[in-house]
Amino acid sequence: MNYRLLTLRIQRFNRDRDPSRWIETYRVETRKGMNLLEALLRIQDEQDGTLAFRYSCRGAVCGSCAMRVNGKVVLACRTQIEDLSGKPIFVEPLPYFPVIRDLIVDMSTFFEHYQKIEPYLHGKPASSQFEYLMDEHSRKEIDPYGQCILCGICFGVCPAFNRDRQFLGPAILAKVYRFLTDPRDSRGEKILEKVIGQKGAWGCNTVFQCVKACPKEVPPTYAIVKMRREILKSRFTSFISRLRFLISWFPGVPVS
Secondary structure: OOEEEEEEEEEEEOOOOOOOEEEEEEEEEEEOOOEHHHHHHHHHHHOOOOOOOOOOOOOOOOOOOEEEEOOEEEEHHHOEHHHHOOOOEEEEOOOOOOEEEOOEEOOHHHHHHHHHOOOOOOEOOOOOOOOOOOOHHHHHHHHHHHHOOOOOHHHHOOHHHHHOOOOOOHHHHHHHHHHHHOOOEOOHHHHHHHOOOOOOHHHOOOOOHHHHHOOOOOOHHHHHHHHHHHHHHHHHHHHHHHHHHHHOOOOOOOOO
């Protein structure tokens, strides 16, 4: 088996050290088919046990190993070493989140936003004798948004979240749309109340960075644009309804 040495420069952070931030260089032996997470594990096992990073499933399911590599936000377990060949490799933590240690960031804001939308199905009453069947069109509309693994990569490329940490963020807004579209969810358009305003659907810059970066091909921007339409439609319907009510108080004025 052919092995070769790979040089990785890694952004380190330890608040108990002076200076707290520094760049450390490692050389690691790699093989064909090796991914970046395996290279980091090899460094941790064989060279520096203090190097800190998150990982769990190693199969792009848990979303734990998000980080920035050569300026691009990726999952380490899905980044092949061969794709980085011939380039200087610089590894940094996921942007826009406070760093806890080395490549580990504090995702508290992400999950606080996630909790706000109550990200679970609020089921409609249904007979216990039958399944709740969903039509094929609804299933196809929901499917892309059910693929989210909560890795936070979309937050790490989002200019709106960088500008305002109270912005709900692409993954959260995509999840809202997932439940808005689900005919089994009892909230219907009420769930849109959670995303009205600059902290929600209207805060998005619609630059599609999250769509390009998502490792599971979830398209948050498309969901945001569709929710904006639904919000405007709801407001227009409400306006017309109020206008009809006011006109009804004036006899002789035709109401179409």
